[in-house]
Amino acid sequence: MKPLPRVAGGAALCAAMCAAMCAPALSAQEIVLPRKDGSVRFLVMGDDGTGDREQYEVANQMVRFASRFPFPFAIMLGDNIYGSERPQDYDKKFLRPYKALLDAGVEFNAALGNHDDPNQRYFKPFNLGGNRYRTFKKGNVRFFVIDSNYLDPEQVKWLEKELSASGSDWKIAYFHHPLYTTARRGPEVELRAVLEPLFVKHGVDVVFTGHEHIYERMNPQKGIYYFTVGGAAKLRKGDTRPGALIAARYDRDRSFLIAEIAGDSLYFQAVSRKGAVVDKGVIARREAR
Amino acid sequence: MLPSLNFRRVVLVGVAGVAMGAGLGCKAEEKRAVDPTTAAFEEFAKLVDGYIKLRKPLVDSVGQLDPTKSQPEIAARSTALANAIIAARSQAKPGDIFTPEVATILATLIKEEYRRRSESVQETREDQQDELPDFVPRVNQVYPPTYPLATFPPTLLPLLPALPDALEYRLVQHYLVLRDVEANVIIDVMPNALPT
Numbered sequence: 084m085k086p087l088p089r090v091a092g093g094a095a096l097c098a099a100m101c102a103a104m105c106a107p108a109l110s111a112q113e114i115v116l117p118r119k120d121g122s123v124r125f126l127v128m129g130d131d132g133t134g135d136r137e138q139y140e141v142a143n144q145m146v147r148f149a150s151r152f153p154f155p156f157a158i159m160l161g162d163n164i165y166g167s168e169r170p171q172d173y174d175k176k177f178l179r180p181y182k183a184l185l186d187a188g189v190e191f192n193a194a195l196g197n198h199d200d201p202n203q204r205y206f207k208p209f210n211l212g213g214n215r216y217r218t219f220k221k222g223n224v225r226f227f228v229i230d231s232n233y234l235d236p237e238q239v240k241w242l243e244k245e246l247s248a249s250g251s252d253w254k255i256a257y258f259h260h261p262l263y264t265t266a267r268r269g270p271e272v273e274l275r276a277v278l279e280p281l282f283v284k285h286g287v288d289v290v291f292t293g294h295e296h297i298y299e300r301m302n303p304q305k306g307i308y309y310f311t312v313g314g315a316a317k318l319r320k321g322d323t324r325p326g327a328l329i330a331a332r333y334d335r336d337r338s339f340l341i342a343e344i345a346g347d348s349l350y351f352q353a354v355s356r357k358g359a360v361v362d363k364g365v366i367a368r369r370e371a372r
Numbered sequence: 373m374l375p376s377l378n379f380r381r382v383v384l385v386g387v388a389g390v391a392m393g394a395g396l397g398c399k400a401e402e403k404r405a406v407d408p409t410t411a412a413f414e415e416f417a418k419l420v421d422g423y424i425k426l427r428k429p430l431v432d433s434v435g436q437l438d439p440t441k442s443q444p445e446i447a448a449r450s451t452a453l454a455n456a457i458i459a460a461r462s463q464a465k466p467g468d469i470f471t472p473e474v475a476t477i478l479a480t481l482i483k484e485e486y487r488r489r490s491e492s493v494q495e496t497r498e499d500q501q502d503e504l505p506d507f508v509p510r511v512n513q514v515y516p517p518t519y520p521l522a523t524f525p526p527t528l529l530p531l532l533p534a535l536p537d538a539l540e541y542r543l544v545q546h547y548l549v550l551r552d553v554e555a556n557v558i559i560d561v562m563p564n565a566l567p568t
Contacts, residue, residue, distance in 0.1 A: 166518045170444040197520045205437045234526035
């Protein structure tokens with residue numbers, strides 16, 4: 084695959100990605116996002132660190148989409164490195180599959196999953212800065228990265244403080260374990276009991292989680308949109324269930340999601356390993372509904 | 373504040389009450405009834421503090437971690453710290469930190485908390501364990517790096533004595549495990565912590 088040019092953000096990023104758009108052999112499906120100037124664009128991926136062929140194929144599809152939809156950063160929903168975590172595993176399960184994106188300057192922002200050694204917080208490319216949980220801002224969006232493996236009282240206190248101090252237009256939380264899912268292992272009801280009241284109280288708009296190796300979008304729960312995007316390498320085929328809870332689901336192949344926030348609207352597309360758009364839509368910011 | 377904190381107080385008093393035995397006068401009993409738990413947890417805090425003191429020069433010897441380090445450096449440092457801790461605690465045995473007094477109180481606390489939880493919560497907790505292979509945790513064992521770390525029930529954590537950042541609780545099968553986070557070493561184990 085032809086490497087993407089390195090991007091620096093803003094106009095430079097657009098120029099670099101425009102150049103990549105002209106590259107041959109790009110076969111991603113048509114993208115109909117608004118692609119507005121100044122919007123916040125990112126990629127969402129979960130449960131990706133297997134080092135298997137499927138991870139590389141999904142990663143290649145991400146690169147194809149990046150050439151048409153330049154995104155300066157990605158969020159990782161945990162299980163970033165499965166199995167052993169030797170230096171060569173970081174190569175095989177992260178640095179090599181995402182080399183084109185890393186070389187293009189895409190910033191990866193990881194959350195920790197139950198398969199992740201907490202020492203991953205010191206791995207610079209994951210941008211955890213030595214912390215198990217953190218918050219960061221991109222444009223008019225505040226992201227809250229939560230460690231759902233070990234939600235101790237100290238972290239809950241931190242989250243409440245950061246949520247209440249956030250004056251951002253958009254609030255997006257992401258972590259590993261889903262609070263709502265129809266997949267076999269079911270939702271993390273204890274986590275929900277602790278986190279959901281905070282999300283509702285402080286106006287969180289969207290929650291992204293992984294853990295279940297499928298794609299799901301829930302109907303809004305207490306005003307919050309929940310996505311499970313846990314199929315960037317592993318797959319539990321046929322693991323979702325239809326029902327009143329669910330707005331869209333995809334469990335036939337691996338998947339990831341691209342998102343763009345422009346003003347009060349969040350545009351999203353879920354994409355399969357083969358490049359098919361398997362779900363898409365627009366979400367209005369909570370305060371604008 | 374989390375409702376479970378209130379629950380902790382209730383359970384602690386209840387546990388201590390059981391430990392003290394029944395049939396004592398009300399006011400005197402209240403004062404004395406809290407003491408065994410408090411004393412046990414104070415002793416636990418001292419033992420944890422002792423571990424942190426033992427650990428500090430070992431950490432100094434292998435260097436601090438920060439996000440500027442490469443992955444080989446992170447891995448090498450974790451291994452070196454683990455080896456140093458295991459060597460420094462070669463005589464360590466189960467119950468050194470989870471003393472019998474602490475273990476009795478914690479086991480009661482945990483079992484009471486489990487009993488109080490709904491069936492769906494119980495199922496979730498069982499599911500959290502189902503990815504764990506059948507390994508028996510041992511003191512001074514490096515937590516097998518190919519095994520996932522079972523998610524710790526977030527409503528149970530506030531009931532347990534707080535730990536410094538270097539340590540965390542984990543559940544493995546029916547064991548409560550005390551784990552050094554950066555070294556990935558099991559520091560103590562407490563069997564039969566969970567209801568069967």
